[in-house]
Amino acid sequence: xxxxxxxMISAIFANNILLIRFLGLCPYVGVSSNVxxxxxxxxxxxxxxxxxxxxxxxxxxxxxxxxxxxYLRTVAFILVIASLVQLVEIVLQKTAPALYRALxxxxxxxxxxxxxxGTAVLNINQDNAFFDAVIYAFATAIGFSxxxxxxxxxxxxxxxxxxxxxxxxxxxxxISAGLMGLCxxxxxxxxx
Amino acid sequence: xxxxxxxxxxxxxxxxxxxxxxxxxxxxxxVTGKVSSALGLGCGVIxxxxxxxxxxSIFKQYIPGKIRVPVFIVIIASAVTIVELMMEAYFxxxxxxxxxxxxxxxxxxxxxxxAEAFARxxxxxxxxxxxxxxxxxxxxSLVVLATFREVIGSGTWFxxxxxxPSYIGFDLVQNPPGAFICLGLLLALINLISxxxxxxxxxx
Numbered sequence: 001x002x003x004x005x006x007x008m009i010s011a012i013f014a015n016n017i018l019l020i021r022f023l024g025l026c027p028y029v030g031v032s033s034n035v036x037x038x039x040x041x042x043x044x045x046x047x048x049x050x051x052x053x054x055x056x057x058x059x060x061x062x063x064x065x066x067x068x069x070x071y072l073r074t075v076a077f078i079l080v081i082a083s084l085v086q087l088v089e090i091v092l093q094k095t096a097p098a099l100y101r102a103l104x105x106x107x108x109x110x111x112x113x114x115x116x117x118g119t120a121v122l123n124i125n126q127d128n129a130f131f132d133a134v135i136y137a138f139a140t141a142i143g144f145s146x147x148x149x150x151x152x153x154x155x156x157x158x159x160x161x162x163x164x165x166x167x168x169x170x171x172x173x174x175i176s177a178g179l180m181g182l183c184x185x186x187x188x189x190x191x192x
Numbered sequence: 193x194x195x196x197x198x199x200x201x202x203x204x205x206x207x208x209x210x211x212x213x214x215x216x217x218x219x220x221x222x223v224t225g226k227v228s229s230a231l232g233l234g235c236g237v238i239x240x241x242x243x244x245x246x247x248x249s250i251f252k253q254y255i256p257g258k259i260r261v262p263v264f265i266v267i268i269a270s271a272v273t274i275v276e277l278m279m280e281a282y283f284x285x286x287x288x289x290x291x292x293x294x295x296x297x298x299x300x301x302x303x304x305x306x307a308e309a310f311a312r313x314x315x316x317x318x319x320x321x322x323x324x325x326x327x328x329x330x331x332x333s334l335v336v337l338a339t340f341r342e343v344i345g346s347g348t349w350f351x352x353x354x355x356x357p358s359y360i361g362f363d364l365v366q367n368p369p370g371a372f373i374c375l376g377l378l379l380a381l382i383n384l385i386s387x388x389x390x391x392x393x394x395x396x
Contacts, residue, residue, distance in 0.1 A: 178372030
């Protein structure tokens with residue numbers, strides 16, 4: 001149990017997927033200008049990340065490894081993720097229309113989110129066991145949501161503050177993300 | 193000839209990918225700690241972008257509109273797999289340094305973005321020029337950012353020391369948070385230059 005806790009803290013803070021590992025930055029700067037859309041994106045990312053890591057782990061270990069097709073990893077994973085997102089979209093639309101509406105356009109956007117693909121590849125590179133892989137995916141998605149929500153809050157403040165013209169928009173968002181990253185890095189040493 | 197040149201050169205300043213559109217940010221930040229890794233990834237991206245643009249432009253009539261994105265992604269993923277295997281075979285140290293970032297070229301929004309916005313509507317020669325220009329622009333941006341970070345962070349450029357040995361590296365710039373700050377400052381600088389040239393043009 002302690003190991004899992006440590007792994008989660010490490011994945012959420014010290015090795016935050018966004019600020020330290022730089023995965024999933026496009027939605028990070030894209031949707032973080034307001035809190036509501038960030039909540040939608042976080043929800044969709046959490047959901048798909050756990051599912052995608054589960055499926056890609058199974059595909060890799062029970063399909064690619066036995067047939068010695070490891071070199072097809074990239075193609076296989078991206079196909080699994082793309083079809084999974086489609087499937088989730090269709091299933092949600094039928095079974096949970098409220099959730100589907102809440103996630104909205106963020107669900108299809110997730111296909112090209114490098115966080116999903118990155119987590120799947122990292123799980124393989126780190127030789128995670130099945131349960132570890134699922135926990136890891138969950139924790140990275142939580143880390144993503146945390147960083148996204150904090151930045152969205154900050155950017156809503158910038159919108160009403162006085163920012164120099166040339167810094168407006170992306171530059172100020174990136175610099176504040178950097179300062180946030182410094183705080184997150186302070187947790188190094190807590191986990192591994 | 194002039195249109196090919198136009199498509200090629202627009203990637204170099206007017207629409208230079210990571211700075212103007214903020215596309216493909218993740219690798220921009222991750223591999224720019226050192227100039228050599230930035231250049232390595234840049235070359236991979238140029239190759240993938242040219243291959244995917246060429247293939248998509250050749251097969252554009254045969255790709256059904258509704259499932260074009262999965263088809264594009266499979267084409268891109270195949271090109272990336274080629275790059276990955278080639279790097280593992282011939283440039284193993286680079287392969288080790290770049291690690292996860294080579295497979296991640298697949299989800300670089302720049303490549304899918306060019307396929308969607310340009311290659312599927314234009315003839316092959318323009319698509320190749322566009323891919324080469326955008327790829328080169330991307331590589332140059334990576335190298336510029338990496339130069340900034342490597343020189344200030346550790347006083348070296350491409351592994352050669354360029355500052356006097358008494359210079360103590362400024363660690364922050366090489367750390368992940370520093371990457372965000374450097375890119376932010378660089379974008380601000382580009383905004384400033386663009387605004388200056390714009391106002392000058394209006395005065396004329």
